[in-house]
Each structure stands twice: as structure tokens, then as C-alpha cells.
Amino acid sequence: MTSIPISEDQNDDELFEHHSFVVDKGQAPLRIDKYLMNRIENATRNKIQSAAKDGSIYVNGTPVKSNYKVKPLDNIRVLLEHPPYEYLLTPEDIPLDIVYEDDALLVVNKPAGMVVHPGHGNYSGTLINALIYHFENLPNNSSDRPGLVHRIDKDTSGLLVIAKTEQAMTHLSKQFFDKTSEREYVAIVWGNIKEDEGTIEGHIGRHPKNRLQNTVFEGDEQDKGKPAITHFKVLERLGYVTLVSCKLETGRTHQIRVHMKHIGHTLFNDERYGGERILKGTTFTKYKQFVDNCFKILPRQALHAKTLGFIHPTTGETMQFDSPIPDDMQQCIAKWRHYATHMQ
Incomplete structure (x- = not known):
């Protein structure tokens, strides 16, 4: 633009x-x-x-x-x-949860609710507004966004690596483009996944009827999307929901949200993809109240970017970072764990 x-x-x-x-x-x-x-x-x-x-x-x-x-x-x-307002960047004194920092890069733990970069309807309070306040002369990426190598959705929490030099930007961006970076997410999804682990492959592109969503295109239509691969593993079965680990081989917009919905396991409380409704369970009023309480505890999609791995652009060292599952997700998991044990 x-x-x-x-x-x-x-x-x-x-x-x-x-x-x-x-x-x-x-x-x-x-x-x-x-x-x-x-x-x-x-x-x-x-x-x-x-x-x-x-x-x-x-x-x-x-x-x-x-x-x-x-x-x-x-x-x-x-x-x-x-x-466009996203180009009128204003430094803002917003605290950052910095997990690691050196001369070339930093790794931040983004809270849920924080937008990564300014865009339609979100022109302040973003991660970039915070970054340009705390750091001078961050390199621009190909979209003129200072420091940004990759991004995660507003209501997803977790780890992001930020480039502080042009060399780091080029080196790190290539790793993400070549799919050599490692990213693991933890999610709560609706339903009891039958398999203990599996791989979802499906081309992802804009939904033809709702441009705010993405969807999977198959068969003759797959050229409408881009190739996407998600590896998942069940961490814990919690009755009508499942706690899963998802490793990304590609990095498409909303990839985990779209892929999990595609296999019938929409993310818990993912409003954009229909996960804010009760998709599995009983018709009892008591159950409905229980789920509503879970939605209140976790008022966002249940997705956390837990681990991040890449090669350091200067030292060549393998860097690996891990962030704890945030409190809102922990509380929601604990409630479902308690509910599941009393379902037996």
C-alpha cells in the first residue's frame, strides 16, 4: 500500500x-x-x-x-x-515482556488482546507502537513494519522474535520463509480428537463468502489457497474438549484456527470461526452455565504460542525459547479437567 x-x-x-x-x-x-x-x-x-x-x-x-x-x-x-493510519506510527510507552535480548534481536512474550501491528480499527496500543518507543532505528520488513519478522493474532498470546538490525531481519525472515524456524502452539479445541497425533495438510486462502475468515481449499480448488501443514499431538483429553500441541510447518494467517476447524475441532471460544458456541456436550442447563463460566475466564480463542526456535543471525547458535501457558488458559484447563473427572 x-x-x-x-x-x-x-x-x-x-x-x-x-x-x-x-x-x-x-x-x-x-x-x-x-x-x-x-x-x-x-x-x-x-x-x-x-x-x-x-x-x-x-x-x-x-x-x-x-x-x-x-x-x-x-x-x-x-x-x-x-x-492509512497504520503508517502513522506513534511511539507509546507500553511495557514489554522481554524474554531475551541482545544486539541483534529480542524475543517478547505478547499478551492476549495486544495487536501486533496497526491496522483497521487498531491504530494504537500495538506491539509496534511499544517497540518504536523502547527501541530506535528498528529495521523495516518488506511491509514497512519496524522489527517485525512474523506475527500472531491479536487474541493469541505467546512468543515473537523481533529483529534489531537489517542483517538480523534478512536472516530471520529467510528462516521463516524457508520454514526452518520452530514454532509450537498449545490450544484447547472442541471435541475429543480420536487420534493421539496427526498431520493436517490443506491449502489455506480467503473464505469466498466471509473475507474476515480463511478456509481450506481442496481438490480442484486448492490453487485458491497456499499450501499449509500443521502437525498436532494430543496433550490431554478433557471430556468435551482436548488440549493439543500444534507445530507449524508453514505460517499461514489463522493456520491453526482454520486447520483445526477443518478437521471438526474448532478452537475453544474462537469467535471468528464459531468456537464461542457450545459445539460438543450435553443439553443440560448446568453444563451450559459451566461452559459460559469457562468463556468468561478465557474471553478469547484458546491459543498460545508456547515455544520458538531459530538460528541466531550473528552467532549461528540454535536458540530455543519457551513461555508458560498464561493464567486465563490455565484456569480454563483446570475447570475442564475437574469437569472431565466428574463425567466418569
Whole structure:
């Protein structure tokens, strides 16, 4: 997303691209305001209609009104006079849980609820706002995000490595790209997984109907997604839920959340993928109250980036880090463990 002049008759005033989409081949005619609501996080219909009224929504290079019906392969761009907020980075004095630090890199333990980098609806309080306050001259990654080698979702807790030098950024990014870094997550999922361990392989891409979700594409459609591999191992069976370890061979957006849902074991309390409803168990009111209490204790998807391993970009040493499962997940596990023992 860079600033791009749209036409020569604008007196060289620059407009900044905030969003761009190419409409899928199979898209049925749909009003553009409705179409964009499903694709832009935290965008209301009013906001989209105002942008269209201001002439800020372009289809194939021409401004359109909010009642324009999108067609397959339309090129849609939302262009505004100010840069996207995620590029207006403000240092913020937010404490960081630093697990390790040297001249080349640092490893942080991110709490659940903290967004990694500014984006739609989250322009402050992010990990990057904290990083640029505490550290000067962090190298930019390919998306102009200071220090960031990889990321985890807002409501996922756990470990991230941050590059402090250009050399470290290049070296570490290559390890993640080449899939030589090691990452293990711990998750609570709905249902009792039959196998003790297994591998999920399924191409992951944007959900065709809900752009805020990803999904698995199989067979003839797999070219709509990117290859993704997750290895899982059951750590503990807790009645109607299972505690699992997941090791990533690839790093797709929402990978564990999408893969576990794909095999019928949605993450516990994962609102975006439907895990905030009771998916397994009884119809008893007492059980419903128990699950509601678990949701209150753990008001997010049950996912923690527990271990992280990589080769140090300067010393060549193998670095391995482990973070404890956070308190909210521990309490939820303890409640299910107690419930499971009384189910017998």
C-alpha cells in the first residue's frame, strides 16, 4: 500500500490506497457497500457509503457510488487523502515482556488482546507502537513494519522474535520463509480428537463468502489457497474438549484456527470461526452455565504460542525459547479437567 496519484487532472494531489480487492470469478452481482462490509474489518455500511459519496471508491480506475453492483474480476480500490493510519506510527510507552535480548534481536512474550501491528480499527496500543518507543532505528520488513519478522493474532498470546538490525531481519525472515524456524502452539479445541497425533495438510486462502475468515481449499480448488501443514499431538483429553500441541510447518494467517476447524475441532471460544458456541456436550442447563463460566475466564480463542526456535543471525547458535501457558488458559484447563473427572 503506497501513495499513488490516480490521474493527471488532480493537480498532483496524491491519494493513498487504503484497501484493494480483485473480485472473485464466481462473484454474483452485489452492491459494493455490502461487498466491502464483508472485506474490511470494523467498517460500517455508513463509513463505506460516505467514502463512496466522497468519490473515494474506485472500480477499474473510475469512482463509483455505493449502489454499484460488483462484477467478477472488478478491480476495487479505496483511496483517501490521508495515509492509512497504520503508517502513522506513534511511539507509546507500553511495557514489554522481554524474554531475551541482545544486539541483534529480542524475543517478547505478547499478551492476549495486544495487536501486533496497526491496522483497521487498531491504530494504537500495538506491539509496534511499544517497540518504536523502547527501541530506535528498528529495521523495516518488506511491509514497512519496524522489527517485525512474523506475527500472531491479536487474541493469541505467546512468543515473537523481533529483529534489531537489517542483517538480523534478512536472516530471520529467510528462516521463516524457508520454514526452518520452530514454532509450537498449545490450544484447547472442541471435541475429543480420536487420534493421539496427526498431520493436517490443506491449502489455506480467503473464505469466498466471509473475507474476515480463511478456509481450506481442496481438490480442484486448492490453487485458491497456499499450501499449509500443521502437525498436532494430543496433550490431554478433557471430556468435551482436548488440549493439543500444534507445530507449524508453514505460517499461514489463522493456520491453526482454520486447520483445526477443518478437521471438526474448532478452537475453544474462537469467535471468528464459531468456537464461542457450545459445539460438543450435553443439553443440560448446568453444563451450559459451566461452559459460559469457562468463556468468561478465557474471553478469547484458546491459543498460545508456547515455544520458538531459530538460528541466531550473528552467532549461528540454535536458540530455543519457551513461555508458560498464561493464567486465563490455565484456569480454563483446570475447570475442564475437574469437569472431565466428574463425567466418569
